[in-house]
Amino acid sequence: MEAAHGHGHADEHAHHPSGIMRWVTTTNHKDIGTLYLWFSFIMFLTGGVMALTIRAELFQPGLQIVRPELFNQLTTMHGLVMVFGAIMPAFVGFANWQVPLMIGAPDMAFPRLNNWSFWLLPPAAILLMTSFLAPGGATAAGWTLYAPLSIQMGPGMDMAIFAIHILGVSSIMGSINIITTILNMRAPGMTLMKMPLFVWTWLITAYLLIAVMPVLAGAVTMLLTDRHFDTHFFNAAGGGDPVLFQHVFWFFGHPEVYIMILPGFGIVSQIIPTFSRKPLFGYSSMVYATASIAILSFIVWAHHMFTVGMPAAGQLFFMYATMLIAVPTGVKVFNWVATMWRGAISLETPMLFALGFIFLFTMGGFTGLVLAITPIDIQLQDTYYVVAHFHYVLVAGALFAIFGGIYLWLPKWTGHMYDEKLGKAHFWLSFIFFNMAFFVQHFLGLAGMPRRVPDYALQFADFNRISSIGAFGFGLSQLLFLYVVLKCIRGGQKASNKVWEGAQGLEWTLPSPPPYHTFETPPIVK
Amino acid sequence: MIRTIARSLTGLFLTAVGGGLAHAEMRLNLQQPETIIAHEIYELHTVILLICVVIFIVVFGAMFYALWKHRKSVGHRAEQFHENTTVEIIWTVIPFLILIGMAIPATRTVLAMKDTSSPDMTIKVTGFQWKWRYDYLDEDIGFYSTLTTPLEQIENHAPKGEHYLLEVDNALVVPIGKKVRVLITANDVIHAWWVPAFGVKQDAIPGFVRDSWFKVDQAGTYRGQCAELCGKDHGFMPIVVEAVDEGKYKEWVAQQQSKKSQTSAAAAADVNKTYTLDELKSEGEKVYGKTCVACHQANGQGMPPTFPSLAGGKIATGPIAGHIDIVVNGSKKNPAMVAWKNQLSDLEIAGVITYERNSFGNKVGDMVQPKDIAAAHK
Numbered sequence: 044m045e046a047a048h049g050h051g052h053a054d055e056h057a058h059h060p061s062g063i064m065r066w067v068t069t070t071n072h073k074d075i076g077t078l079y080l081w082f083s084f085i086m087f088l089t090g091g092v093m094a095l096t097i098r099a100e101l102f103q104p105g106l107q108i109v110r111p112e113l114f115n116q117l118t119t120m121h122g123l124v125m126v127f128g129a130i131m132p133a134f135v136g137f138a139n140w141q142v143p144l145m146i147g148a149p150d151m152a153f154p155r156l157n158n159w160s161f162w163l164l165p166p167a168a169i170l171l172m173t174s175f176l177a178p179g180g181a182t183a184a185g186w187t188l189y190a191p192l193s194i195q196m197g198p199g200m201d202m203a204i205f206a207i208h209i210l211g212v213s214s215i216m217g218s219i220n221i222i223t224t225i226l227n228m229r230a231p232g233m234t235l236m237k238m239p240l241f242v243w244t245w246l247i248t249a250y251l252l253i254a255v256m257p258v259l260a261g262a263v264t265m266l267l268t269d270r271h272f273d274t275h276f277f278n279a280a281g282g283g284d285p286v287l288f289q290h291v292f293w294f295f296g297h298p299e300v301y302i303m304i305l306p307g308f309g310i311v312s313q314i315i316p317t318f319s320r321k322p323l324f325g326y327s328s329m330v331y332a333t334a335s336i337a338i339l340s341f342i343v344w345a346h347h348m349f350t351v352g353m354p355a356a357g358q359l360f361f362m363y364a365t366m367l368i369a370v371p372t373g374v375k376v377f378n379w380v381a382t383m384w385r386g387a388i389s390l391e392t393p394m395l396f397a398l399g400f401i402f403l404f405t406m407g408g409f410t411g412l413v414l415a416i417t418p419i420d421i422q423l424q425d426t427y428y429v430v431a432h433f434h435y436v437l438v439a440g441a442l443f444a445i446f447g448g449i450y451l452w453l454p455k456w457t458g459h460m461y462d463e464k465l466g467k468a469h470f471w472l473s474f475i476f477f478n479m480a481f482f483v484q485h486f487l488g489l490a491g492m493p494r495r496v497p498d499y500a501l502q503f504a505d506f507n508r509i510s511s512i513g514a515f516g517f518g519l520s521q522l523l524f525l526y527v528v529l530k531c532i533r534g535g536q537k538a539s540n541k542v543w544e545g546a547q548g549l550e551w552t553l554p555s556p557p558p559y560h561t562f563e564t565p566p567i568v569k
Numbered sequence: 570m571i572r573t574i575a576r577s578l579t580g581l582f583l584t585a586v587g588g589g590l591a592h593a594e595m596r597l598n599l600q601q602p603e604t605i606i607a608h609e610i611y612e613l614h615t616v617i618l619l620i621c622v623v624i625f626i627v628v629f630g631a632m633f634y635a636l637w638k639h640r641k642s643v644g645h646r647a648e649q650f651h652e653n654t655t656v657e658i659i660w661t662v663i664p665f666l667i668l669i670g671m672a673i674p675a676t677r678t679v680l681a682m683k684d685t686s687s688p689d690m691t692i693k694v695t696g697f698q699w700k701w702r703y704d705y706l707d708e709d710i711g712f713y714s715t716l717t718t719p720l721e722q723i724e725n726h727a728p729k730g731e732h733y734l735l736e737v738d739n740a741l742v743v744p745i746g747k748k749v750r751v752l753i754t755a756n757d758v759i760h761a762w763w764v765p766a767f768g769v770k771q772d773a774i775p776g777f778v779r780d781s782w783f784k785v786d787q788a789g790t791y792r793g794q795c796a797e798l799c800g801k802d803h804g805f806m807p808i809v810v811e812a813v814d815e816g817k818y819k820e821w822v823a824q825q826q827s828k829k830s831q832t833s834a835a836a837a838a839d840v841n842k843t844y845t846l847d848e849l850k851s852e853g854e855k856v857y858g859k860t861c862v863a864c865h866q867a868n869g870q871g872m873p874p875t876f877p878s879l880a881g882g883k884i885a886t887g888p889i890a891g892h893i894d895i896v897v898n899g900s901k902k903n904p905a906m907v908a909w910k911n912q913l914s915d916l917e918i919a920g921v922i923t924y925e926r927n928s929f930g931n932k933v934g935d936m937v938q939p940k941d942i943a944a945a946h947k
Contacts, residue, residue, distance in 0.1 A: 104733065105725040111801040112875065178874050185798045191775060192758040192800060195905070197875070279776020285759055286774060320641065322651040350761060350772045350796075352779030355683040359676060366668045370661060377660045380632045385648045387641040398636070402629060409621040416617060416671065418610045418678040421770045422599060425761060425796040490596040491765040493794045496804030498723065500734045500792075505595050545647075 067162070070154035071559060072139045073456070078161050079136030080449075084525070086128030086168060091518050093121040098480075098514040100497055101507050114497035115183035116175065116199075122186025123203065126303065127210045128168055130437065133445045134306040135160075135217055138245045140456065142221060144550035144557065145239045147230030147566045152223035160217040167209035174199035174206075185495060187296070188263070190277035190288040194270050201270070204263045211256040218249035225249075230549070232568035236330070239548050240323060243330050244309030247337045251298045251305075254341075259295040262288060286351050293344035301340040303437060304404075305333060307444030308375060311397045313548070314447050315379050318394035319386030320545035325378040332371035332378075339368050349420045358417045365415035369408065376405055391543075392466035396447030399474050400440060407435030410485065425495075428488025434481045446473070446524065453528065454542045458556040459535030465527045472520035479513025600765040603791060603812075604783050607768030609678045617671055624667075682768075685782045688750035692741070696753075696760030696773035696795065697912070698905065699802035699863075703741050706752075710825040712739045713912060716805050720862060723805075735792040740809040744818035748784045757907070758800065764793035764808055772797055785812040800905070802863060832914075844916075846923065846936050853924025856917045861925075864905065869929030875905065880929035889935060892922055893945045910946050915939035 060068055069075060097117050100108045109117065139157065143150055151157045174181040179197025182188070193200055225246045229238065238246075266288070268274040275281020277288045316323045323329065345353065345361040379401055388394070410432040414420050423429060446469075454460050483506040488494075492503045499507065538555040549568075553561055602608040639645045693704040697713075704711035714737045721727040723734075730736070743749050753762050755773035763770040767783040785791075793808040813821070844852075857865075865871045869880040879885040884892050896918055899908035909918060919937045926933040 104729060106723055107725065110872065111804065112872070115798070115801060115803075183801075189759055189798070192798065195758065195800070279774075284777070286777075319639075320647040321649060324651050324653075325657055326652065328652075328657045350770050351774065352772060352777070355679055358679050358683075362675065362679070363672060366672060369668060370664050373664045374657065374661055376628065380628060380635065381653075381656070382651075383632065383635045383639065385639055385645070385650075386635070387645050387647040388636060388639055389641045390636075398632075401632070405625065405628070409625065412621065413614065413617055416613060416675045418606075418675060418682060418768070419614050419617070421682065422607075422610055422614075422765060422768060424770065425763075425798075486595070486597050489599050491600055491793070493763075493796050493804070495798045496794075498734060498804050501729060501731070502596065 068158070070150070070158050072143050072150045072154070072157065073557070073559065075157050075161050076136045076138075076140030077456075079132045079139060079164075082161070082164055082168075083129050083131075083133035083136060086124055086132070088521070089172070090121050090124035090129055091521065093117045093124065095515060095518050097121065098511040101499070102511040103508065104499055104501055104504050106498055109497065111497045112183060113180065115185075115495065116181040118495055119183050119185050119188075120171070120175070120181050123171060123207075124168075125437075126186065126299070127207070128164075128171075130303050130441050130445075131210075131214065132164060134245075134248070134303070134441075135214075137241075137306060137310065137445075137448055137452075138217075138221055141452065141550065142224060142242055142245060143228070144553065144561060145242050145548055146225065146228060146233055147549050147562050147568065148224060148228035149560060149563050149565075151220050152228060153220045156216050156220055160213045160220065163209050163213040167206045167213070170202055170209070171206035174202035177202060187292060188266065188288075189292075190266060190269065190285050193266055193288075194277065201267065204267050207263050208260055211260050214252050215256050218252040221245055221249040222253075230562070230565040230568050236327065237568065239309075240312035240326070240329055240333075241306070241309035244305045244312075244333055247333055248302050248305045251302050251337055251340070255295040255298045255302075258291060259299075262291040262295065265291070286348070289348050289351065290344070293347045294341075296347065297344040298337075298340045300433075300436075301336060303441050304444075305337065307400065307404075307441045308333065310444045310448040310451070311379065311400050314393045314397040314451055315382045316547065317451070317543050317545045318391060318397075319383045319388050321382060321386035322547075323378070324381035324384075325374075328374055329378055332374045335371040336368060339364065339371070343368065346415060346420070349417050350424055362415060362417045366412065369412050369415075372408055376401060376408075387545075389544075391450075392461075392463060392470055393447045393451040395467060395470040396443045396450065399470065400443040400447065403435055403439030403443070403474075403477070407432055407440055410435065423488055425493055426488035427484040427492045427494055430494050431481050431484035431488060434484070438481070439477055443473075446470075449528070451543075452550075453531055454538035455550060455553075455555045455557070457532050457535075458538050458554075459531050460538050460542075461527050461531035461535060465523065465530075469520060469523045469527060472523065473517060476513045476516030476520055480510050480517055481513070483509050483513075602768065603766040603786055603789070604768055605786075606678070606682055606783065607766060609674075609681070610768045613674060613678060616674075620667065620671070682781070685750045685780045687748065688782060689747035690743075691750045691752060692743075693752045693754070693778075694741075694762050694773065696755040696757075696762065696799070696806075698757050698800050698907065699795075699806040701741075701762070701806065701808060702756075703739075705822070708822050708826065710822065710829055712825075714739045714741065714809070715859065716807055718805075720867065732792070734805065735794070735807045735809065737807060737809045740790070740811045742811045742813060742818060742821050743785060744815045745785045745788050745812045747815070748782055750780055750782045752778050752780050754778045756911075759797050760799045760806070761796035762793070762808060763796040764791055764810055766791040766793075767810075770796055785810075788812050788814055805863075841940055843938055844919070844936075846927075849920045849923035849936050849938075850927060852916060852920030853922070854920075854928075856913065856921040857924055860909075860913065861921065869925070869931075875903070879925050880931065885925050885929075886931050886933055889922075889926075889937065890945075892926065893918075893937060893942065896922055897942060897945045910942075915942040918942045 177199040180199055182196045182200040182203045184193035184196055225242055265276040269276050275283040277283050277285045312323055343365045346365045349358055414423055450466055487503055487506050492499055540554055541551045599611050602611045691706045693706055695702040700713050700715040702713050717736050717738050718734050722729045753771045753773045755775040757775055760773040761770055762773055769781050769783050771779055771781040789812055791810045795803055795806045864876040865879050871878040884895055897910045900906035916939045919939045919942050923936040
């Protein structure tokens with residue numbers, strides 16, 4: 044690495060710094076996309092280590108490795124790190140790299156804001172992780188931070204609250220950037236209904252983020268003031284109500300899970316047509332379905348609260364509204380299958396991940412439908428059935444979409460083809476071990492195992508053992524992914540502009556890798 | 570490869586639906602239902618699971634067919650169609666109708682679960698960190714229900730018993746065939762009272778009372794767990810319900826009431842009695858082993874800073890008034906140290922304080938009498 048000085052003699056960008064300062068001061072959407080993706084991968088491995096510690100403890104009945112207090116810190120932090128540190132930044136990384144390229148724009152609307160949106164993340168992550176060292180350790184109230192338990196927590200809770208605030212600011216700024224870019228900087232001829240679906244999913248996701256991140260900020264600020272400034276939002280003795288926290292949190296929380304999946308739908312909608320050599324089926328339906336899912340996501344939040352004691356009318360409303368989301372989601376799945384139907388399909392690694400996504404995310408969707416039925420949810424809420432459900436949609440869903448996107452676009456970004464054999468191996472290992480880890484958890488929940496427990500009754504032992512083995516297999520397989528990515532960055536078969544025979548879209552008209560600055564003159568889109 | 574996996578998954582699904590196939594250690598389905606509500610939930614789940622499996626097979630049958638027949642490598646050439654409004658309408662409307670079909674029976678069960686009217690009896694359930702308390706409002710009896718699995722089993726120094734983590738000292742006893750209304754609340758944080766065999770789960774929210782109900786069909790012992798994260802021992806506060814025929818239930822109530830009057834008479838006598846150091850220490854050792862050891866550990870060293878050490882601790886070896894105050898009235902700084910006056914008798918508290926001041930290497934030498942504790946209640 045060259046020494047960092049203002050006007051270094053780096054490559055062709057004579058006015059740009061090199062070395063570390065390049066990365067610290069960059070306003071280039073490609074650089075910032077790369078920063079987000081590496082950050083998210085580091086957080087993914089961090090959250091993964093916590094998960095493996097959890098599964099190591101749960102390998103057998105009894106307490107072997109961690110005390111219950113530390114176990115609860117691990118489950119809490121695993122959730123916070125994966126949601127806010129891994130999944131969300133990964134999708135923002137894709138937005139940064141791909142949105143300008145796909146709409147024919149030279150960069151994002153606010154390049155300096157873009158830099159700051161990223162650089163808020165490492166300090167927030169450090170604040171969150173160092174909360175383990177606070178007296179009493181990290182917060183152990185679950186990623187959902189319910190009061191009054193979260194009010195009992197030590198200073199690790201306050202550190203987490205500040206980290207969440209910083210992460211929220213980053214997301215809001217990023218979303219403003221994305222919306223402004225998409226609405227104002229499309230190339231001439233690219234109407235909204237001609238945009239690639241990935242761009243649509245990010246446009247909608249950005250609106251969701253702006254709507255709900257402030258709500259989360261409100262919820263955790265009320266926690267902060269209840270903890271330190273004598274308010275009683277969540278304390279009945281002071282006229283408040285613990286359930287208020289749940290309403291505010293889940294009003295954020297439900298749209299949040301769609302924030303974590305819609306860009307994944309977008310990526311899959313890019314991959315399937317490419318490897319079927321056929322246009323996406325039902326483009327307008329796909330746009331309307333995505334928008335419907337986003338709008339519906341605002342009126343279903345209390346399906347996370349079916350057991351709080353709300354009246355039957357409340358339970359029924361939220362049951363019906365939640366079941367409704369199955370309709371546009373099903374429409375999307377059917378449209379993907381119709382895209383493949385009578386295409387000319389090939390099964391390279393991105394396609395494998397997209398197919399795995401459709402197959403496994405749909406399973407997660409079905410268990411979500413089961414959970415939407417209130418009487419069934421009464422049995423299954425707070426059990427391992429829920430844990431299975433959300434890992435199917437977030438890991439086999441969002442994470443597989445992210446992997447698919449990386450394999451799809453890595454040749455474009457680096458100029459080299461990745462090792463196809465190793466990529467396929469990464470897919471199959473992930474697929475098999477993921478299912479080993481999480482499929483059996485459905486049975487654990489049905490049989491009566493609660494979640495967030497470090498120990499369990501003997502009838503749950505066999506499936507826990509299987510789940511733990513699967514988890515370790517899955518975790519280790521991700522090291523293979525790291526190797527594939529590093530190997531591809533370092534070299535490999537030269538990638539053409541189009542890379543994939545069935546690829547369509549502006550990004551595939553550029554060289555691989557694209558120049559530092561692209562589309563300084565906008566292309567005309569017919 | 571994918572198809573083999575799909576087939577085995579389908580097989581597993583169908584086996585689960587069969588329901589009967591439930592080897593005790595690899596149970597695939599909900600627990601055996603023991604109330605009408607639990608039955609309805611079980612059936613609802615079976616039907617919905619079947620519908621999902623059928624849709625799954627249809628949709629992924631189509632997808633795998635396409636993967637097989639419409640591959641470039643077998644020579645298939647891509648057609649270019651990319652929209653069809655009719656088909657979009659069909660696959661929007663049909664799922665919508667299926668959902669309505671699911672919602673109707675579900676609605677009936679929701680309304681049935683909420684109907685707590687005309688109960689035969691009412692029990693108040695209170696969640697504590699980390700145990701339950703049951704108060705029979707019609708019979709004026711009440712008691713705590715705490716996990717009895719020994720720490721040696723949890724820490725892997727002894728083989729685990731059959732009901733590991735699902736056994737308590739005092740079970741909730743109810744008569745079969747009677748509608749029992751439960752009023753559920755909590756003392757500190759949110760817990761949840763859950764008995765899977767009954768199909769009952771209700772959050773226990775501090776400062777609020779929510780209700781639910783159940784009517785047990787047949788006699789037996791039914792076990793459940795706390796179902797809302799409530800702190801470090803969330804996994805260690807089970808629920809055990811013993812459903813017995815009405816005659817046995819009435820006997821049990823009578824027993825509880827006479828025990829209660831014995832205890833209060835004894836307690837009244839105790840308050841003024843003066844015990845010896847050994848009597849206090851042995852009472853205290855029992856209390857410590859049941860109540861204090863989870864946080865302060867068997868060797869008294871605790872897990873600082875959250876669970877302070879009693880061995881050589883400032884309070885345990887300091888002025889006796891401070892020691893009495895923190896045990897009786899709880900800690901203002903650390904809510905996990907509750908006000909034990911609500912859960913332990915004066916004799917028990919006097920015993921445990923005496924025990925702590927004279928164990929774990931502490932040799933303070935003093936002792937506390939129950940009447941000192943009675944005086945310290947704030």
